[in-house]
Amino acid sequence: MYEITLSHYLIIGAFLFIIGSLLVLTRRNGIFILIGLELMINAALINFVAFSHFDVTKKGGEVAALFIVVLAVCASVVGLVILMKVYKQFHTIYVDEVRQVKE
Amino acid sequence: MIAALTFWVLTLLVFACGIYLVFTKNMVHAALSLMLILLCSAGLFLLTGAEFIALSLIVVYVGGILVLLLFFIFYLGKNSATGEEKPFRKQMPSLVLMGCWLILLCVYLIHLFDLHYFKLPALSKYTQTPSSEPNVSNPLELGRLLFSEYVFEFELIGFLLLVVLVVVAWLSAHLTFNKED
Numbered sequence: 070m071y072e073i074t075l076s077h078y079l080i081i082g083a084f085l086f087i088i089g090s091l092l093v094l095t096r097r098n099g100i101f102i103l104i105g106l107e108l109m110i111n112a113a114l115i116n117f118v119a120f121s122h123f124d125v126t127k128k129g130g131e132v133a134a135l136f137i138v139v140l141a142v143c144a145s146v147v148g149l150v151i152l153m154k155v156y157k158q159f160h161t162i163y164v165d166e167v168r169q170v171k172e
Numbered sequence: 173m174i175a176a177l178t179f180w181v182l183t184l185l186v187f188a189c190g191i192y193l194v195f196t197k198n199m200v201h202a203a204l205s206l207m208l209i210l211l212c213s214a215g216l217f218l219l220t221g222a223e224f225i226a227l228s229l230i231v232v233y234v235g236g237i238l239v240l241l242l243f244f245i246f247y248l249g250k251n252s253a254t255g256e257e258k259p260f261r262k263q264m265p266s267l268v269l270m271g272c273w274l275i276l277l278c279v280y281l282i283h284l285f286d287l288h289y290f291k292l293p294a295l296s297k298y299t300q301t302p303s304s305e306p307n308v309s310n311p312l313e314l315g316r317l318l319f320s321e322y323v324f325e326f327e328l329i330g331f332l333l334l335v336v337l338v339v340v341a342w343l344s345a346h347l348t349f350n351k352e353d
Binding site: 139156 | 175176179183186187190191193194199202203206209210213216217219220221222224225228229232233236237240241244245247248266269270273274277280281310313314317318322325329332333336339340343344347348349
């Protein structure tokens with residue numbers, strides 16, 4: 070009870086991944102899909118930091134976690150820009166109402 | 173003792189916010205509970221001794237991405253902020269996929285609990301108790317690793333940020349979709 074082990078962190082990560090994939094798969098609102106993506110990336114982050122903390126040799130997991138933060142920022146910024154353009158042209162953020170997306 | 177108590181409080185907050193996030197329809201509430209989840213995970217990182225990751229998570233996510241997300245939600249206006257969540261027209265494949273996914277993850281969770289008690293050999297490299305030396309501070313060690321061993325990846329990620337900057341600027345000016353009508 071008082072000792073926090075690796076499994077505890079992994080369970081939190083798995084829970085966040087479940088929530089994120091549920092949001093991505095069930096919602097039609099683009100904002101909720103972006104939030105679900107953020108949650109899934111955050112779950113990966115928790116796993117990396119936990120493994121780096123319980124690893125006996127090196128701190129490589131924390132470097133990977135830093136890179137993941139940067140990648141998540143890139144992904145969400147590009148997603149938000151695309152969502153904004155969709156809203157400007159189709160006047161909706163519900164992703165299944167966007168029928169034809171072709172250049 | 174205090175660390176364990178903090179851990180359980182943060183875990184409880186993460187679970188509550190996650191479950192709330194699944195059922196809420198309000199986008200502002202969803203963004204705020206995402207913020208709470210991120211702050212709690214930053215607290216968890218502080219507990220594991222990864223101070224730099226925790227601070228960069230707060231600065232980058234809560235200070236940058238979440239403000240952007242909230243700005244977009246407020247830009248959408250009040251009429252679409254609490255829109256009706258109409259049911260999917262073709263929801264069946266997604267539901268089946270999600271069911272399989274949840275079953276798989278539950279099996280994984282049970283396996284983790286077993287792992288905790290029986291100590292399978294796959295994770296024998298990782299100890300169950302942390303073994304970091306307290307005399308080296310975390311940002312110092314991280315910086316040393318970044319500029320010696322992982323310097324190529326560091327440059328690569330900087331280049332990626334530049335590419336994303338240019339692409340986002342181009343997209344926000346030139347992206348058009350063909351409308352059907």
